[in-house]
Each structure stands twice: as structure tokens, then as C-alpha cells.
Amino acid sequence: MEDNLLYVPLDDLMRWYGVSGTWTPETLTYALSSTAFQYDEAEIKVPSYTDEDLLWLARIVDVETGDATVFKRMAVANVVLNRVKSERFPNTIYEVIFQSGQFPPSKRDSFPTLTPKANSMIAAKRALEGENNIETCLFFNNRPFSSKSDDFYQLIEGDYFYN
Numbered sequence: 001m002e003d004n005l006l007y008v009p010l011d012d013l014m015r016w017y018g019v020s021g022t023w024t025p026e027t028l029t030y031a032l033s034s035t036a037f038q039y040d041e042a043e044i045k046v047p048s049y050t051d052e053d054l055l056w057l058a059r060i061v062d063v064e065t066g067d068a069t070v071f072k073r074m075a076v077a078n079v080v081l082n083r084v085k086s087e088r089f090p091n092t093i094y095e096v097i098f099q100s101g102q103f104p105p106s107k108r109d110s111f112p113t114l115t116p117k118a119n120s121m122i123a124a125k126r127a128l129e130g131e132n133n134i135e136t137c138l139f140f141n142n143r144p145f146s147s148k149s150d151d152f153y154q155l156i157e158g159d160y161f162y163n
Contacts, residue, residue, distance in 0.1 A: 027051050028121045049128045053093045057081075058116035058124040060097045063105035064140075065120070072157045073123030075134045079161070081127055082138050089138075137161045 010030065014021055019034040029051075057080055061073045083089035083096045090096050097106050105111060116124075137153050139145070139162040144152070151162040 058120040062116040062120040077127035
């Protein structure tokens, strides 16, 4: 027991309660199902993103952040998501990533088949589920933008984030 929390292996809980599940390692997702439980459809939270959205976002996070923390990875993921919401950029994750002149690592031949690190998947999921650690930032770079000094938001692990 730690911090008043009891940790139990998911497989044991599933067996005890007659729940079956499927683990998808590519998206770090466990899909659970059971006929033993009654539930209200309105109470089920269905993700507003696809597995494809998650993979593209995690891939760009992975190539843009190297060995960074989840915090920095989330910041990069949120730049992409903020662009999707902005009228200044395309309106899908894929189109934002592949927009001409943006995200140079996405142009590498290996990018479309990259398997993202677990921390990139975690950061992408957290961002897609609404956790935003950079507010409305639309840009980041490893060097300061002299033309955007008025829009500077925060320096995160060597990258400059701008609104």
C-alpha cells in the first residue's frame, strides 16, 4: 500500500470479476469487456480521437523530443493539437504534421513506420484527453525566435515555446 492506494495486477482483477480484455501494445490500450456488469451507455467515455491520430501524434512527439520528459513531450503534442484548433493551420493531426515547411523530421523516410517510445504514447494520450501544459502555444524551437519575442511563453528542457 502506498499513499493510501492499493495496487493490484489488472489480470488478477479481470479474472476475479469475469472480465476479458485485449492489450494493444502499439497504442498502450487495454480494451475490457464483461457481460457480468450493467452500465449506462451515457457513462462510458469514448475517446474523441482515433488510434491513427494517437500514433501520428506520438510519432512526431518522439522525433521532436529525443530523450525528454513526459512534460516536454506533452508540450510538443499540445503544439500540434493547438494548431489543429487554430484557423491558421490545417484541421487534422496528420495534416498539421505534414504541412509544408513544418516539422522537418516528418519528412524522413522512416517516419511513417516509426514505433514511438512509451513516454511519447503516454504524452500524446494525455494531450489528446485534454491535459494541456502550454496553454495556446503554436510554435516551439530549439533556438529563440527573434521575431516572436513578444509571444514567448516558456523554455522547456531547451526548447522555446511561443503563442
